Amino acid sequence: YTYFFKGMYDFSVGEYIRAIQSYKKAEKKLTRVLDEIEKAEFYFKMAEVFYHMKQTHVSMYYVQQAYDIYKKHDTYKIHRIKCHFVIAGNYDDLRTHDRALSHMKKALFLLDSMEDHSPLKAKALLNMGNSYNQMGSLFSAVPYYHKAIKAAKISGAKEITQAYYDLALIHFRNNEKIEGRGFFGKAMEQAEEFNDSLFQDLLNVLKALFIETGSRQKVMNALEALRTGQGYPYFEELALIAAEFYTMDKRMEDSIYFYNEMVCAQRQIQRGDFLYEV
Template sequence: MEVIPSANVGIKINEWHMYINRFDVENAERLKVEVEQMIEGMEEDQNLLLYYQLIVFRHRMMIDYLFPVDSTKKLDKAEYLRKIEGKGRKLSGMLEYYTYFFKGMHDFSLGKFIRAIESYKKAEKKLVRVLDAIEKAEFYYKMAEVFYHMKQTHVSMFYVEQAYEIYKKHDTYKIRMIHCLTVVAGNYIDLEAHGQALPHLQKALEIAEDISNTQLMTKALLNVGCCYNGMDKTTMAIGYFRKAAEVAEKAKAKELTQIYYELALIHF
């Protein structure tokens, strides 16, 4: 059997990683199987195997995020991280970046925002090794996300604007554009500037409708409704909440309960 060069496997892993970033589950699962088959016949390369294990971790995080299951059956990410990081293993700058970056994502998912920022900051020092623009955008978005949750509004804005500028140049990353616009709007709302938040939420809704993503349409309609409600424009808010309810019922979206709750509060 002919040995497969590790470089060829690395290219395939990068492609797999790209689909993970796009939340394209079907293609991500397909690439995962292809990579697993290639690794069986690959030449020995410990760094490549470590990179593979890190992407497996990120793949599982994507699946957990998109398809949450019973908490008793969830992956023990902390234990998994300890296994893939190894002990006393010297990592290249690129692998160090991914290690810190994925660890930050793990800490963020647990609500440990300070620890997440610490890991992200370590990753940021290695960001110069990352040549792919989309991967940099992903890092900037994650930084914006954690600082938004920490209510560090201006720091969050600094990072999310960098992420959005990259994503908007690539048509295949419209979902991330929506995420960025939502973070921008959330920061403005934290500043009590609903009028400045509204255009970003409306743009997010426009993109969600353009790609016919009913789950994101539901969230966008709900967000626009909440924004109008925060501006005391209840008639406009009711209109968007009702549209959100229609889409949510068809999509079986979990936001339906919140939508009815918001409508109940307004009518009360």
């Protein structure tokens, strides 16, 4: 329990490698835990941290074990919903978005059956938008982001920040600067209200790339804050967006530079699986 709770704390502050180290130590003692639900909670936490570290198949292994236990107990619907979130996120990372959408629809069905107004509803709608967005289906994605914002306003969910951020990014990438600036401002306002340093860092990258001069150095200065275990997956995504931005602007030297930065971030993420104790 000491290692398990330490891992939970490390995860909550974005120290994913330390969280994995603690969870792996706790796992060695797991045979002594007799309660099936407690085991499911452990498996879910393992799935969650490996999902954030982009160790997709490892995450799927653990979340399947958690889900198999929770689905035997009708009173654990919320836990099943959270499992669907992780499964869907992993399928999105594997580029099998149809399977991700299937699990998000199951999560929304469970939430609707409970008439739940918790932050989970906003998160479910946000994840639906993300899946459609990654499929390139903006016509389907954008309404879900707006539904997520509406649900987040009701529940006070912090997911409202990401919904505004994603809408800002969508409009900026479509060269719709007025709309992009509008959602950017709302996202920054929410990030400050929730004291969300991660999204403040992400928004600073968008500001350097799409609002200010778009100079390579300014974008790199903004990206530097994301060179962390928590930040590297976002670094990878934004480096690719920067590369595409400079390609469209016919600044090929800058584009190649950010493609290389994206590859370096991918390597750093892949290394993460080997940094914990065996």
